[in-house]
Amino acid sequence: MSEYIISVDLGTTALKIALVDKDGKFLSVSNQEYELITPKSSYVEENPEVYWESFKKGLEKIKSNTQVDKKQIKAIGVSAQGETLLFLDKNGKVLRNAIVWLDNRAYKESEILREKFGDENCYKITGQVSFNPCWPSAKILWIRNNESEIFKKTDKFLLIEDYFIYRLTGEFVSEGSLLCSTTYWNIRTKNWWQEMLDYLQIDQKKLPKIMESGEVVNNILPEVAEELGISKETIVCTGALDQAAGAIGVGNISEGIFSENTGAALAICAPVEKPVLDPGRNMPLHYFAIKDMYMIHSFTTGGMALRWFRDSFCQSESSISSLIKDSSYNILAKEAEHVPPGSEGLIMLPHLSGSMAPDVNPKAKGVFYGFTLKHRKPHFIRAIMESIGFIIKRNVDTLERMGINVSEIRSLGGGSKSSLWNHIKADITGKLLITMENEEAACLGAAILAGKAIGMFKTIEDACKKMVKVKDEYKPNKKNYDIYLKAYQSYKKLFNDLSELFELSPNQ
Numbered sequence: 001m002s003e004y005i006i007s008v009d010l011g012t013t014a015l016k017i018a019l020v021d022k023d024g025k026f027l028s029v030s031n032q033e034y035e036l037i038t039p040k041s042s043y044v045e046e047n048p049e050v051y052w053e054s055f056k057k058g059l060e061k062i063k064s065n066t067q068v069d070k071k072q073i074k075a076i077g078v079s080a081q082g083e084t085l086l087f088l089d090k091n092g093k094v095l096r097n098a099i100v101w102l103d104n105r106a107y108k109e110s111e112i113l114r115e116k117f118g119d120e121n122c123y124k125i126t127g128q129v130s131f132n133p134c135w136p137s138a139k140i141l142w143i144r145n146n147e148s149e150i151f152k153k154t155d156k157f158l159l160i161e162d163y164f165i166y167r168l169t170g171e172f173v174s175e176g177s178l179l180c181s182t183t184y185w186n187i188r189t190k191n192w193w194q195e196m197l198d199y200l201q202i203d204q205k206k207l208p209k210i211m212e213s214g215e216v217v218n219n220i221l222p223e224v225a226e227e228l229g230i231s232k233e234t235i236v237c238t239g240a241l242d243q244a245a246g247a248i249g250v251g252n253i254s255e256g257i258f259s260e261n262t263g264a265a266l267a268i269c270a271p272v273e274k275p276v277l278d279p280g281r282n283m284p285l286h287y288f289a290i291k292d293m294y295m296i297h298s299f300t301t302g303g304m305a306l307r308w309f310r311d312s313f314c315q316s317e318s319s320i321s322s323l324i325k326d327s328s329y330n331i332l333a334k335e336a337e338h339v340p341p342g343s344e345g346l347i348m349l350p351h352l353s354g355s356m357a358p359d360v361n362p363k364a365k366g367v368f369y370g371f372t373l374k375h376r377k378p379h380f381i382r383a384i385m386e387s388i389g390f391i392i393k394r395n396v397d398t399l400e401r402m403g404i405n406v407s408e409i410r411s412l413g414g415g416s417k418s419s420l421w422n423h424i425k426a427d428i429t430g431k432l433l434i435t436m437e438n439e440e441a442a443c444l445g446a447a448i449l450a451g452k453a454i455g456m457f458k459t460i461e462d463a464c465k466k467m468v469k470v471k472d473e474y475k476p477n478k479k480n481y482d483i484y485l486k487a488y489q490s491y492k493k494l495f496n497d498l499s500e501l502f503e504l505s506p507n508q
Contacts, residue, residue, distance in 0.1 A: 003074045003456065006059065006234075007447040009242060009440070010051060010080040010160050012036070012100065017058035018440060019066055019073075020447040022456055024467030028065040029440060030058035037097060042104040042133075045097035048086055051160065052167055059228055070231045076168065076220070077450030078239030079246070079442040080161035082181050085136045087143070088163075090155040092170075096147070098160065099139050106138035109145065113138060113183070116199060123277065127180050127187040127285030127294075129357070136182040140200050155206060161239055162208045168236045169218040172208040176287035177241040177295075179210070187287055187294075188275060213240045213289035214449035214460065237453040240289035242442045243267050243297055248289055248449065249441030250410040250434075251468040253460055258399070258406045260392050260425070261441075262415025266302030268395045271295050276402055282358040283398060289449060290460055296399060298357035300391060303415055305350035305366065306332070306384050313377065333420045336382035341427065341480045342487045343379045345370045347494055348387040358398040359495055363502040369494055385421050386484070389428035390491045396429055408432045412441040422472070427480035428488065437469040444468070 002021060009016040014033040018026050032054035037045040083101035088094055099105075110131045114122075119130040131138065136159070144151045158166065159182070162174045179185040184196040192204055211217070217236045225232040239245060243261065247269040252259040254271060261267040272294045275285060288295040310318065310328055317335075321328035349355075351364035368380065396406045409431045415421050416435045426433040438444050448463040457463035 002068075002072055004068060004072050005447045005450045006073055006076045006230075007443040007450070008055060008076065008078050008164070009245070009442045009446065010078065010164060011242070012081050012102065015051060015054040015058060016440065016443055017055065017062060018443045018447070019062045019068065020444065022451065022466065024438060024444060024447075024469060026438065026440065026443070027068070028062040029443070030061040032058045036100060036102075040105075042107075044100040044103040046084070046100055048094045048098050048163060051164065055164075056228065059230075063229065070229065071233070073230050073234055074456070075235045075237055075450040075454045077237050077446035077448075077453075078161050078164060079242045079446040080159070080164070080178060080239060082159070082178055082241050083134050083136055084160040085139050086158045086160065086163045087150055087154045088156040088158060089153050092156075092166065095150050095153055098163075101134050103139070104133040106133040106142040109133070109141040110135070110138040112141065117196070120281070122183060123281050125186050125188070125193055126183045127275070127287070128183055129281050129284050129360070131183065137184045137196060137200060140202065144201065156208070157202065157206055158208060165217055165236060165238070168220050168224055170221055171217050173211050173217055173238060174208040175211050175213045175215075175238045175240065175289075177213055177244040177289045180287045187285065190287070211238050212291045213238050213244070214453045216453050235454050237450040239446045239449055241286070243269050243299075244286070244289040244295060245445030245449070246412055246441040247271065247295065247445065248460065248464065249438065249443070249445030249468065250412050250436050251464045252410050253290060253464055256405055256407040257410060258396060258408070258431075259410040259412060261413040262302045262388060262411070262421070263413040264302060264304040264307070265299045266388055266391055267297070267299040268392065269295055269297050270399055270404060270406065272404060276404060278358075278398070278402055280358070282360050283402070284357065289445070296404065298395065300356035301350050301352050302388055303413070305348075305352055305387070306381070308352060309380065309384055329414075329418065332381045333385075333418050335378040336385060337420055339378050339382040341424075341483045343383040343386060344374065345372070346375055346379050346383045347487060347490050348380075348383040349491070349495055349498070350384060350387040350391070355495075358394055361499060361502055363505065364495070365502060365505060367494065367498065385418075385424050386428065386487065387491070388415070388421075389425045389484070390488055392425055393429045393488060394492070396431065406431060408434060410434050410436065412436065412439070419472075422474045423477075426474040426476045428484045430476045430481045432476070433474040435471045435474075437471045
């Protein structure tokens with residue numbers, strides 16, 4: 001009898017659920033979208049029940065699509081957004097909406113923590129380069145200062161993966177890939193940062209048990225199994241931060257491999273065998289989803305720059321897209337194909353919402369530089385695509401200066417669907433770029449972790465060999481690399497030269 005894994009990706013605005021077999025084949029995928037709650041500027045919340053109901057709806061859909069015997073579903077694996085925080089009372093009931101990772105209300109509290117502990121100390125202990133309003137430590141301090149009754153009643157502070165596992169098993173557990181950005185977890189000792197907990201006035205008893213990713217938590221609760229219509233023998237496993245799960249889902253599990261995820265944001269992941277800190281304190285260090293491995297992980301503006309341009313200036317392409325049943329991004333790429341590498345001198349800085357590692361500047365802005373009378377819309381499209389390639393190269397260069405060799409790039413996310421974009425990234429970085437057959441990398445990574453946990457595979461490496469499949473390889477073109485190297489130097493100089501101007505401009 002075939003064996004299957006339910007894989008869940010708890011995203012910011014949608015929950016994705018898939019039924020996966022031991023060969024990495026997805027029998028069915030369901031995507032359940034939900035609206036975030038934004039009661040005030042910088043406030044972003046969600047009703048925790050929305051996550052659970054979305055899971056139930058998605059599960060029902062994949063069951064109806066596949067008609068598999070419930071006894072064939074052996075495990076549940078999880079990929080999750082980071083930093084989203086929930087508050088439970090002593091009866092395990094939620095006390096308020098979850099505070100989503102995007103929420104920045106705790107700006108004052110993050111400044112208090114910075115003054116108390118210092119950003120350098122934060123980096124050495126937690127791997128995060130500075131105190132930030134979105135980190136759970138600042139969120140907890142905000143609750144203590146502004147919703148004191150909720151703080152007093154809170155018996156468990158949980159992240160979204162922790163809460164989901166609790167709903168399935170009744171167990172309070174968490175894992176390091178998700179915990180490291182709380183800034184109350186010590187990335188080196190793999191235990192709580194007691195000094196921070198003391199300052200926040202919370203006891204370790206109010207936090208979940210710490211486990212590794214890809215470990216068995218327990219069987220699903222019988223009453224929950226009945227509610228979901230699956231076997232009570234189904235095993236629930238610890239998962240991983242979505243970007244760590246995505247890295248595993250493309251086989252990025254050893255030092256020397258680098259994965260980039262071009263979605264709305266651009267996220268990069270580079271596993272390392274031991275903790276490595278950036279002397280410039282720009283590259284965050286995370287705990288990886290493989291025991292005793294770490295991950296350099298950063299993110300910044302990505303595909304949202306191209307989406308902004310499409311929505312603002314490409315109405316005709318969008319109209320054509322609906323008529324010919326093709327993606328508007330494919331149409332934009334076809335236009336950009338006719339522009340030579342380097343966009344004939346047009347350079348873009350794609351920092352529409354500030355820039356992150358390794359060029360950290362929250363006041364950075366988007367810039368088009370060097371356009372003349374000969375430049376047309378396709379030049380601007382290609383310049384945007386090239387700008388994301390330049391950010392990837394900045395990250396690769398920074399990693400190599402830190403002593404981390406990058407031998408190849410594995411690409412995932414919506415951007416990996418574009419052959420032109422993949423060629424551009426390979427040519428700019430001078431690295432082999434690989435795309436994968438399965439585009440749902442985070443779901444696949446969660447399934448791999450669960451498969452290893454229940455003994456379907458001996459190791460993560462064995463699981464990746466079986467479940468991760470290469471689609472295409474893009475080798476760098478030496479001639480184009482030389483052209484792009486000049487454009488890349490211009491990109492870096494443009495960013496540096498405008499830094500002072502960014503500081504003078506309003507941060508809106």
